[in-house]
Structures are given as C-alpha cells and as structure tokens.
Amino acid sequence: MPYSPCSFHLLAAAALLATPVAFAGVPDGSGPVHELAPAFLPTEAAAPSLPPPLSRDVPEAFRAGQNLHVLGQVAASRIAAADAEALVCPTCPEGKRQRTGFVRTLDQPINQLGTIETPLLQNRSMWTFAVRSPGAQAVRLRFEELDLRGAAMIVWSEGVDGPIVRGAYRGQGPDDDGELWTASVPGETIHVEIVGREAPTFTLREIVHFDRDASNPVEHNDGDGGINGNGVFSCHNDAMCYTDPDDDVARRATGQMNFVSGGNSYVCTGTLLNDSDGDTSAPYFLTANHCLSTETEANSLEVVWLWQKSACNGTLPDYNTLPRSTGADILATTSVDDGNDMTFMRLDGLLPGGLAFAGWTTAHPSTGRSFHHPSGSWKRGTTFDAVGICLYCICLDSSDFDYYKMTDGLVEGGSSGGGIFNSAGQLFGQLYGRCGDAISPDDMSCSNIDDFAAMYGEFEETYPEIDFWLSTLGGTIWVNAAQPNLPPQNGSSVLPFDLISEGYAAAFDGAQIKVIGGSYPGAITMTKVLTITAPNGVAVIGQ
Numbered sequence: 001m002p003y004s005p006c007s008f009h010l011l012a013a014a015a016l017l018a019t020p021v022a023f024a025g026v027p028d029g030s031g032p033v034h035e036l037a038p039a040f041l042p043t044e045a046a047a048p049s050l051p052p053p054l055s056r057d058v059p060e061a062f063r064a065g066q067n068l069h070v071l072g073q074v075a076a077s078r079i080a081a082a083d084a085e086a087l088v089c090p091t092c093p094e095g096k097r098q099r100t101g102f103v104r105t106l107d108q109p110i111n112q113l114g115t116i117e118t119p120l121l122q123n124r125s126m127w128t129f130a131v132r133s134p135g136a137q138a139v140r141l142r143f144e145e146l147d148l149r150g151a152a153m154i155v156w157s158e159g160v161d162g163p164i165v166r167g168a169y170r171g172q173g174p175d176d177d178g179e180l181w182t183a184s185v186p187g188e189t190i191h192v193e194i195v196g197r198e199a200p201t202f203t204l205r206e207i208v209h210f211d212r213d214a215s216n217p218v219e220h221n222d223g224d225g226g227i228n229g230n231g232v233f234s235c236h237n238d239a240m241c242y243t244d245p246d247d248d249v250a251r252r253a254t255g256q257m258n259f260v261s262g263g264n265s266y267v268c269t270g271t272l273l274n275d276s277d278g279d280t281s282a283p284y285f286l287t288a289n290h291c292l293s294t295e296t297e298a299n300s301l302e303v304v305w306l307w308q309k310s311a312c313n314g315t316l317p318d319y320n321t322l323p324r325s326t327g328a329d330i331l332a333t334t335s336v337d338d339g340n341d342m343t344f345m346r347l348d349g350l351l352p353g354g355l356a357f358a359g360w361t362t363a364h365p366s367t368g369r370s371f372h373h374p375s376g377s378w379k380r381g382t383t384f385d386a387v388g389i390c391l392y393c394i395c396l397d398s399s400d401f402d403y404y405k406m407t408d409g410l411v412e413g414g415s416s417g418g419g420i421f422n423s424a425g426q427l428f429g430q431l432y433g434r435c436g437d438a439i440s441p442d443d444m445s446c447s448n449i450d451d452f453a454a455m456y457g458e459f460e461e462t463y464p465e466i467d468f469w470l471s472t473l474g475g476t477i478w479v480n481a482a483q484p485n486l487p488p489q490n491g492s493s494v495l496p497f498d499l500i501s502e503g504y505a506a507a508f509d510g511a512q513i514k515v516i517g518g519s520y521p522g523a524i525t526m527t528k529v530l531t532i533t534a535p536n537g538v539a540v541i542g543q
Contacts, residue, residue: 021413032517034463037471038249038359038425039274039281050165053156055128055193056086057431062191066260067129071104071473075134078102079211082264089290096411098375100258101210101265104133110204119201127151131207133191137209140184141192142260143201149171151196157185160331164320171527174327174348181300182211183324208265215307215319215376232338234309234375234447239371239379241312246425247369249379251373252260252356253427254418255285255325256307256373259292260300266291267376269418270303270345271427274357277474280512280531281357283347284460285328288430289335293343298328303347305355316378319353323352332465338351340400340457341432343417344466350510350529358419360470362460364402371416372411372433382409386418387453400461402429403453410449420456429456468492479503479517499526500541 055061062068079102086099133139141155152325154167161279166183173180190207194200197503239251250271257268270287285303292298303325309316327348334342366386371379383406399503404420411434419427436444444452462472468490478496489497495513497503500520503513509529517537524541 006267009279017363018204020093020361021249030257033299033363034467034471035361035426036274036276036359037364038246038253038357040249040356043363050154050167052163053154053165053191053193054120054126054195055118055191056156056163056202058126058128059194061116061118061126061128061492062130063116066112067131068132069106069110069114070132072105074104074133074209078080082211084263086264088262098267099264100212100267100376101136101138101208101263103260103263104207106205106207106211110114112199112201114185115194115333115408120195124195124353125199125213127194127200128192130189130191133202133207133209134188136188136209136211137213138184139188139190140208141182141190141204142206142208143178143180143182143202143204145171145178145201146180147178148194149196149198149202151198151200153192153194153200153210153350155182155185155189156193157187157189159320160188160318175299175329179299179430181260181302183302183326185222186209186320200269206262210265230525232380232448233410233412235410235449236377236380237382238309238312239381240309240314242369242381243312244423246421246423247371249425250358250369250419250427251308251379252306252354252372253358254371254373254379255303256377256414257291257417258302258304259297261292265375267414268416269414269431271419271430272355272357273427274359274471275470275474276472277355277476278491280475280510281433282332282469282473282475282508282511283325283351284357284463284466285345285347286427286430287345288337288432289333289341289343290432291343291417292337293330293333295330296343298330298343301328301345301347305352307373318441325351325443331469334462334465336432339465340461342430342457342462342465344462344469346508347467348509356425358421360423360459361426361428362458362463363422364458364460365422365428368404368420368422370399370411370415370418370420371433372415374412376415377414379490380409382411382454383407384454400458401455402458403455405453406449408450410444410446411454412444424504428459430459430462430538431455432457475510476512476514477503477507478514478516479520481518481520482516504528504530515541 032059082102115129117127152168156165253272268291273284305323325347328345332344368384370382387403418431420429434454436452477491478493480496484498490505512531520541
C-alpha cells in the first residue's frame with residue numbers, strides 16, 4: 001500500500017550537560033543495550049544579548065540608490081514554481097517537504113563597493129548596506145568570499161518592539177572558507193553593519209525570501225497541514241503539558257530547523273544528543289536524512305530554540321527574539337536505502353543557555369513520546385504505542401525502522417527528523433514519516449488517526465555509525481607530540497594529534513584541547529572560543 005514518509009517534518013533540539021550513566025541490557029534478545037543519560041546546559045551559559053545597532057541611529061547609513069539594494073517584486077508564478085519543486089522529494093515517494101521560502105539570486109552581486117563607509121572613533125569605520133525583498137515575511141543572506149579582517153558583522157531588521165539583531169559574525173565564516181549563512185530576521189528588509197579598522201571583502205549573490213511566516217502557521221480543524229500548506233491541527237497537544245520530570249529534557253533538546261535545499265527553504269525537527277565526555281559537551285544534533293543530507297544544506301542550517309509556551313496553556317514568546325544556531329558540519333548520514341534515514345551533525349558556534357542534551361538508548365520501548373514543530377509551529381507533543389508490524393505501510397526493513405500508533409496527538413509536516421523518547425528522556429529513534437491505509441494514504445486528520453502509523457528510524461541502527469563521536473571524542477581534542485601516530489589521527493586519547501595546529505583545526509567553538517606536556521614548535525593564531533589545558537605537565541608552544 002502507498003506511504004508518504006515526507007508528508008511531515010519534525011523539529012527537535014536538545015542540549016544537556018551532566019555525568020553520563022551507562023548500563024547494559026538486552027532489547028528483544030538482539031544484543032547489548034548502549035545508553036547514556038541526558039544533561040542540562042546551564043541557563044547562565046546563554047550569550048549576552050547584542051547591543052542596538054549603531055547604524056540604526058545614523059540617518060545616512062542606508063541610502064536608496066546607493067547601498068539600499070531593492071529587488072523586484074516576486075511573481076505569483078515564482079511561488080507556484082517553488083511549491084511544485086517542494087513536492088519533489090526523491091527519498092519520499094508520494095510525499096513532500098514543508099516549504100517556507102525560496103532562494104533569490106541577485107541580478108547584480110553585492111560586494112564591498114556596494115556599502116557606505118562611516119568613520120568612527122578609535123580609527124574604526126562602519127560599513128553598511130541593506131537588501132529589501134518586497135513581500136518577504138523574513139530574509140536571510142548567504143555571503144561568499146567573506147573576510148571580515150578583524151571586524152564584527154551583525155544583521156538586523158525592525159521588530160515590533162525594537163531592532164532584531166543577529167550575530168556577531170567574525171572572520172571568514174564558521175569553516176574559514178569564506179561562506180556564511182546569516183540567521184533570518186523578520187520583515188522584507190535586512191540591514192548589514194560591519195565595524196572594524198580594515199575594509200571587509202565579500203560577495204553576496206543569494207538571499208532567502210520567506211514567503212510564509214514560519215512562526216504563525218494557519219490553524220485548521222480538518223484536512224492535512226502537509227497537503228494544504230502551512231497549517232496545524234486542532235488536536236495537537238501543547239508540549240508544555242507533559243509533566244514527567246524528564247519531559248523537560250526532551251523538550252529543551254528539540255529545535256526547529258530552517259535550511260535551504262535545491263533552491264527552497266524548508267523546516268524540519270532535530271535533537272541535541274549528550275556525549276560521554278565529562279569535561280565538555282559537543283553540540284551534536286540528530287535529524288532525518290530526507291530533511292538534509294549534504295554539507296551545502298548543513299551550512300545553511302538555522303536552528304531556532306525554545307519555540308514553546310511558557311507553561312501548560314501559557315503564553316508564547318516572540319518567535320523573532322528566540323535564540324538561534326547557524327551552520328553545521330555533517331559527521332554521518334544514511335538514506336532509507338542504506339540505513340534508517342538519519343543525519344548526524346555538529347552545530348557551529350556556541351549553544352545558548354537553557355537547552356538540554358538528550359540521553360539515548362538502543363533499546364526498543366513499547367511506548368514513547370515525541371516533541372516536535374508541526375508545520376514549523378510552536379512545540380507540540382505526541383504519545384505512541386509500539387505496533388510491532390507495519391500495518392498499512394509499504395514495509396521498510398524492520399531491523400532499521402519501528403512502527404508506532406499515535407495514541408494522543410499526531411505528527412505532520414515539519415515533524416520529520418524529530419526524536420522519540422522514553423520516560424527517562426532518552427532518544428531511541430528519529431521520525432522518518434507516517435503511512436496510512438489504502439483509502440486515505442496521505443490525508444490524515446484529527447478524526448482518522450487510527451488509520452495511520454508513524455515510522456521511526458531505530459537509534460540501535462544509528463548508534464554504530466556515530467558511536468565514535470558520542471562515546472570516544474565528545475568535546476575534547478587530544479594532542480601529544482610524544483605519541484606520533486601514523487594516519488589516521490582522530491584527536492582521541494588513543495590516537496591523538498601530534499601537532500597543535502592539527503588539534504586546533506579539528507576543534508570547534510566551545511571545545512577543549514588537552515595538550516600532553518612537551519615542546520610544540522611553530523606559532524599559531526587562534527580565533528576560536530576554546531579551553532586549552534596541559535593535564536600532566538607543561539606544554540611549550542611556539543618555540
């Protein structure tokens with residue numbers, strides 16, 4: 001019978017920091033269970049809010065016809081074409097992805113010559129420009145050939161209660177390759193402000209024009225949000241109304257994903273996972289392969305955190321002021337044909353406070369719950385009972401996927417990639433899709449939930465692909481000149497790098513480099529946020 005695994009996408013994000021707990025057992029007699037407890041990221045870890053932009057109070061900072069670049073109106077045919085493109089999902093027969101916007105390529109690329117320079121005190125200058133895409137709900141930019149040359153860059157737009165500011169961005173982008181996707185700002189005009197002593201260089205060829213408001217999908221009582229576009233069901237459950245102590249872990253580990261794929265912007269769900277490194281924690285993030293699977297897509301990733309109510313049936317925060325992470329590096333990915341439809345990434349930059357890292361298990365609980373962002377909307381919850389067989393679906397490999405009936409609430413477009421959790425806040429799978437009966441294979445509503453099942457890729461199958469990062473490496477990179485290794489060196493305590501430069505290249509913002517005592521010739525310039533220690537002696541660098 002037909003199935004539609006892409007008919008919904010889920011958004012999950014989790015970050016937790018605590019002493020991990022591991023134990024062994026046997027799930028269904030198939031082998032040892034690998035488990036790790038969740039952990040919270042302290043609230044005080046949150047980065048301080050950015051000050052108001054200087055350029056907002058400089059009347060001549062943005063001038064029409066000079067550095068205020070206004071694009072043409074978007075034709076209705078362009079939006080129709082984007083909707084048609086979004087229906088094409090090679091890994092999702094009969095399915096579709098939840099689209100929020102599309103890429104606009106500029107007729108004339110913008111570079112530093114398209115800015116206005118304003119002199120500041122202390123031999124500094126401010127370079128400014130703006131881009132307006134008429135009719136946009138929100139806008140974000142893709143920089144290429146970027147070199148900020150010691151300057152700091154922010155992007156901003158006018159919000160309801162003042163400026164919405166993203167950044168600050170520095171250097172040559174998160175991967176030092178000159179590419180940078182900014183976070184999105186609301187409205188049709190995005191302002192760019194760069195402050196430093198040396199003129200930056202960059203090229204801007206592409207922007208994302210959000211023609212749909214990712215923070216405010218249309219509510220409806222029947223039909224399918226995935227089919228009808230930007231909608232959510234009345235029978236979705238408020239995620240904050242789940243009261244088990246570890247539900248808060250799973251909620252805080254779940255985030256809304258916005259990313260670019262094939263010229264359009266989409267939403268999905270993903271989850272922060274805890275690792276066994278007791279000293280620090282890496283921002284590891286799990287989602288579905290059919291959401292994103294390439295480094296180009298991962299570079300465009302924007303994760304919006306804590307898009308949830310203040311309490312059960314409480315108030316919603318201002319979506320535009322929520323913390324965000326941008327950019328990621330793919331560490332492992334498998335398609336539905338080669339595994340269980342998963343993508344495992346490490347997010348770029350520092351995480352905001354108040355999140356959590358979900359624990360995980362390779363066991364197969366008979367019940368579960370998920371937290372997700374249907375149609376990109378605020379966080380909802382769903383409970384499940386294991387089915388054991390695939391019922392109405394075209395059956396995928398039962399050793400890779402588990403099937404669950406939705407017992408309270410449902411999942412739809414925007415939910416894909418989100419985690420399913422046990423009562424201890426441990427993830428045991430990520431959402432691939434749903435499948436229905438032959439009569440209404442892709443028309444789920446609140447009245448026919450019993451005709452559908454949800455398909456989750458098993459973490460039991462994901463774990464062997466990612467256990468090196470979760471169990472061996474974590475957030476600590478080892479360097480030991482006295483223990484030179486033939487390749488591959490991977491920065492673990494067993495196979496450490498023998499050069500500081502190698503350890504630095506492998507490190508990420510928030511990581512720790514442990515340097516075994518010794519002499520390390522060669523100076524190095526460091527611009528990442530790192531902790532460097534010499535755990536058993538003195539390390540001399542640069543002599």
